[in-house]
Amino acid sequence: MKPRVFVAMPFGKRTITLTDATGGNATVEVDFNAIYTDLLAPAIEAAGAEPFRADQEVSAGNIRTDMFFELVTADFVLADVSIENPNVYYELGIRHMVTRRGTVMVNGGWSKTDPFDIRTERYFTYDGSLFNGAAKGTAKAKRAANRAAAANKLGQILRQTFSRPDVEDSPVYALLKGLKEPDWSRLDNVRAKYFCGVLESWSDRMEVARQSGHPGDILTLADEAPTTYHHRTLRLVAANSLLAMRRYERAKALLEELKRTSGSDPIKTDPPYALALGRLGNSPGAEAVMARLVAQHQGDPEAQGVLGRVHKDYWRATWRAGSTLDARRRLAFDNGVRAVDAVRCYARALESHPGEYYTGVNVIGLVAVMNFIAGQMGEAEPHFDLGEWSDQAALALLVEKTAHGRLAAARRAWGMGGYSDELIWAEATLGELALLRGHTDQAILHYRDALSHGRCTAFQAESMVDQLRLYEALGYHEQTVATIIDIASTAHPTAIAAVLSPWTKVVVFHGHMIDDPGRAVPRFPPASEPAVRTQIEAQLNAWGVGSGDLALCGGARGGDILFAEACRARGATVRLMLPLAVEAFIARSVDLVGAEWVRRFHQLATECEVAVQTDRLGDCPPWHNQWERNIRWLNQTASAESEPGHLFALFVWDRLSGDGPGGTAAAYEASDCLGATRAIIRP
Numbered sequence: 081m082k083p084r085v086f087v088a089m090p091f092g093k094r095t096i097t098l099t100d101a102t103g104g105n106a107t108v109e110v111d112f113n114a115i116y117t118d119l120l121a122p123a124i125e126a127a128g129a130e131p132f133r134a135d136q137e138v139s140a141g142n143i144r145t146d147m148f149f150e151l152v153t154a155d156f157v158l159a160d161v162s163i164e165n166p167n168v169y170y171e172l173g174i175r176h177m178v179t180r181r182g183t184v185m186v187n188g189g190w191s192k193t194d195p196f197d198i199r200t201e202r203y204f205t206y207d208g209s210l211f212n213g214a215a216k217g218t219a220k221a222k223r224a225a226n227r228a229a230a231a232n233k234l235g236q237i238l239r240q241t242f243s244r245p246d247v248e249d250s251p252v253y254a255l256l257k258g259l260k261e262p263d264w265s266r267l268d269n270v271r272a273k274y275f276c277g278v279l280e281s282w283s284d285r286m287e288v289a290r291q292s293g294h295p296g297d298i299l300t301l302a303d304e305a306p307t308t309y310h311h312r313t314l315r316l317v318a319a320n321s322l323l324a325m326r327r328y329e330r331a332k333a334l335l336e337e338l339k340r341t342s343g344s345d346p347i348k349t350d351p352p353y354a355l356a357l358g359r360l361g362n363s364p365g366a367e368a369v370m371a372r373l374v375a376q377h378q379g380d381p382e383a384q385g386v387l388g389r390v391h392k393d394y395w396r397a398t399w400r401a402g403s404t405l406d407a408r409r410r411l412a413f414d415n416g417v418r419a420v421d422a423v424r425c426y427a428r429a430l431e432s433h434p435g436e437y438y439t440g441v442n443v444i445g446l447v448a449v450m451n452f453i454a455g456q457m458g459e460a461e462p463h464f465d466l467g468e469w470s471d472q473a474a475l476a477l478l479v480e481k482t483a484h485g486r487l488a489a490a491r492r493a494w495g496m497g498g499y500s501d502e503l504i505w506a507e508a509t510l511g512e513l514a515l516l517r518g519h520t521d522q523a524i525l526h527y528r529d530a531l532s533h534g535r536c537t538a539f540q541a542e543s544m545v546d547q548l549r550l551y552e553a554l555g556y557h558e559q560t561v562a563t564i565i566d567i568a569s570t571a572h573p574t575a576i577a578a579v580l581s582p583w584t585k586v587v588v589f590h591g592h593m594i595d596d597p598g599r600a601v602p603r604f605p606p607a608s609e610p611a612v613r614t615q616i617e618a619q620l621n622a623w624g625v626g627s628g629d630l631a632l633c634g635g636a637r638g639g640d641i642l643f644a645e646a647c648r649a650r651g652a653t654v655r656l657m658l659p660l661a662v663e664a665f666i667a668r669s670v671d672l673v674g675a676e677w678v679r680r681f682h683q684l685a686t687e688c689e690v691a692v693q694t695d696r697l698g699d700c701p702p703w704h705n706q707w708e709r710n711i712r713w714l715n716q717t718a719s720a721e722s723e724p725g726h727l728f729a730l731f732v733w734d735r736l737s738g739d740g741p742g743g744t745a746a747a748y749e750a751s752d753c754l755g756a757t758r759a760i761i762r763p
Contacts, residue, residue, distance in 0.1 A: 083129040083242055085680050086150040087120055088171040089160035091135060095188050096163060108212045112160070115188070115211050117204035118227045125236025125243050147171070152178050152262070156242060162188035162208060178685040179261050180561065182722055184241055186234070192513040202249050204237055204540050206230055282314050285698055290537070295330065295520060295639025296717025297696050302334075303712060304701050312341055320352055322720070324539040330720050332356040346373055351386040358662035374425075374544070379416060381429040385439050392446065395419045396550060405555050409453050412554060419446050423464050431471060437737050438485065440479040441509045441516075444472055445547070448516050449556050456555070473500065475618035476513060483509045496655065502541050503528050510548065511564070518561045527564045531571040531692040542704030583630040586722035587647070588622065588659060588756070590731030590747035592763060594677070602732050604638050604676070612732060613642050615761045620646055623728050623757070630721055635684065636669040636679035638763075639732035643682050654688040659710040659742070707742020711750050719754055731757040732763050 090112045105583070116133060120715045144460040151157060157175045159168055175183050210227050253259055282301055289297035297625040302318035305311035315334055321333035335353040340343050344641040350373045357366035370387035371628040377383050395418030399411035413420075426443045427750050429436065447464055454461045469475050490502035511526030531541055545568045552561045554586025605614070616639075627632070630648035634640045635656040642646040658665045662685075670681045693700070693710060700706045718727055729751050740746070751758060 082154035084153075085129045085131050085152075085156045085158055085242075085367055086154035087116060087124075087131055087133045087160070088151075088160050088168050088175075089116060089120070089133070089158075090163060090165045090168065094163060094440065098190065100333040100714045102247050110190070110208070110211050112211075115160070118224075119206060119211075119231050120160070120186070122228070122231040122233035123238055126232060127238035127241055129238070131158075135336060136738060140151065142226075148174070148180075151175050156182045158186065158238075160188070161185050162190050167388070176252045180248045180250045180259075183249050184238070192374065202241055202247070204234065207648060215435075246516050260463045260529070279431055281698075283312070283317055286314070286317055286321055290324060291337070291535070293325065293327050294717075295322055295327050295720035296362060296713060299330065299334075299716035299720055300709070300713045303716075304704060312344060314337060319349075322350055323356060324466075324537040326359075326538050326542060327720055329724060330354045330357045331627075332360065343586075347377060347380065347383065353384055354390055358390055358393045363390065365399050366390045366540070367394055367656075380437065381433040381439070382557060384425045384429035386443075388422045388429065388439070388442060389423060391418055391422035392442070393686075395422060400553060407455060408553055409555070410700055413453050413457060413459060413462075413498055416450055419450050419460060420464060422446055423466070425745065427469050429464050431467070434478065435482045437479045438505055440469075441474055441512050443469060444476055444516055445477065445512060445551075447472060449551060452556050452677040453554060476517070476622040480513055481511065481648075483513070487500075499535060501540075504533060504536050507533075508540070509545050511544075515520050515551075515557055515560055515564075518557070523560055524563055531568050536572070538572055541568055544568065551756070581654075583628065583721055585623065585625060585629040585726045585728060586654075586718050587620070587625055587629065587631050587728040587730060588718035588751075588754075589631070589633035589640065589730050589732075590711065590714070590744050590751075591633075591643065591730075591761075592734065592744055593636045594638035594672060594675070596672070606730065608763050609638075609642070612639070612761060612763050616730070617646050618734070619730055619759050619761065620650060625650055625652055626730075629653070630655065634669070634710065634714070634719050635665065635681055635690070637672055637675070637681075641670075641677060643730065643732075645680070648684070648687055654684070655717075656684060656688050656690045657693070657710065658690065659693050659706040661694065664689065704739055707740070708746065709742075711742060711747045714752055715750055718756070724755070726756060727756040729754060729758045731758070731760045733760055734762055735760065 092113060093109055093111050095107050095109050097107055132466050133152060134150065149672075151171055151174045158173070159172045159175070161168060161172070170732075172183070172185070180365050184204070186204050186206060186209065188650065190207055190208050200759065207226075207230055209225060209511040210230060245346060247632075253261075282305065285301050286298050287372060289295070289301065298318045298321050300367040302311075302314045315338055319331045319338065322334065324329075332353065335356065338349050339353065350369050354366040354373075355368045357369065367387070367390045368506060370383060370390050372378070373383045373675075395412070395415060398415035400407050402408035402411050404491045423443055423446050424477055426439050426446075429439045430443065433439070443466070447466075450464075451461045453459075486502045487510070488507035489502040490506065493500055507526050507530035511523050511530060514520075514526060516524035526546065530536060530544065543566055548565055548568075548668045551557055552565070594609065595603055595605050621699060625647060627650070628654040629647075629650075631652045631654045631658065633643050633654070635644070635658055640656075642654065647654050660668060666678055670677050693713060697709070697713065700709050718729070731744060731748055733748060748758075748760075
């Protein structure tokens, strides 16, 4: 996604008074439109960004509204302060007020003085004399060449500048510590409503993909945002959706990318990132992330709560490998300082948000299980400095009351067509609270209602079972815990499994179609079909593809169908992912006069899952084409469905032809980032 750069500058031709070396004055005419078209816009494009100026807006509307919107939302604002232009300084002041970063200033050198304190480290000069007056003949050609060179030089500078989106350059935010940037998603004008509508539409599609268990759809949609703001926001939605689907590696990669981008908010990115690290076994890394966040945002209850979870996971890692119940209890007790740290974090979160029932039940649960272990081992109970929460019975009543209230509200909303995760989490909290109190029947009832709800995700089920496994491993309420885990295993078998991906291996295929009879230069001639089939089969044998594996491809005649047939013969699950509706796709990419490709396609369609791009992802955005989109869809699905080291990519490709954005050459290039084992068959 290219950064969007709004250019604030004078328009048209301006007469400027210059002072010469003797102190005399002279005037010169400067064409600022030429500065934009010949210098600033090419430099911005050379830096890998998209330039925009307020007078470029051709849609109906108020130019001031559009200008203000760009000043607030653009990734960067480049202000030309070459002359004392009130409009430019006014726009620069707005930008410095609404965001702490993303402002760049340039000066052509006509004015030797600047207004009070606008200079920052992102202040650059260009040779304004290249735009003084008019030039003719050879001088005009030489000036054009010099302007191009100046644009290239400035582009190199801007590229370095745009690569550091985290640098704070607003003097307002530098001096007024604690000032918070506004949330532009709440703006109420036509342009903002359009962009927020786009955001809502994409988010809705991602939610459908999450509920349907299609992580590749989520990743593909997250790549299609119309602006960098949407790109950033949708990738955060995608990361959280992938966490809910237990795709921790992919969620971690997305969040790492987000953390490097302009405008990312650590309060939003760091908690899920720490959660992904913890679920992947990197508890020290998760703890470091959250400790830093808590230090930067003192009193933030969400950060404290996640840090408590990290400490709890770290404590658990110290004893979970114990080979016997007694060994686990001894290790858990001896390393109890981690449990104490976890409770301390949860208690601090409760200080500012006592209504957070999930945090409260974690305090109750950890205190109860540590006291239980101490009693079983004949040790003194550990000391928990709980402050106002030292009365555990009172805290339990508060948690119960709050969870019941939230659950009742969520049920009312559900009855009116709305949904809230409270339907799951509040029910699970009441179940855990009943378990801790020894109320077996109530615990089972609440957990059954939570786990059997149609909107309960794999992540939510795994989170419930993960906490129950903690109690189980320490011999706490064993029989009740075993009953609830059995319920979870029936309702969410994939969530309870230790393996995160249901597939042993995932193989994605891209390849040429069988040539049309009239093709001038052969690429995949029909006579090569037997040899290509043999090589596909040999490669699948070498990779050991078979039952329990997932094969992804299109459905075109030639490579796709040969690959799908070979995978089906080996017992693999095959998914045909089509860029067009079935009949249109058959007419475009399957049918060949005198051949049986259509019959073979229909045979595969009865044996395999057939996914149509527009049905799953919606209409292709105008800034993409459906063939290139299909490549991304296939690759993102392969990446999301596989475990590291178990992804393979096979190509039937002549390694010569470049057949456009959606062709096999483009598919091979796009696969560079998959980390897959690749093989090429030349037809």
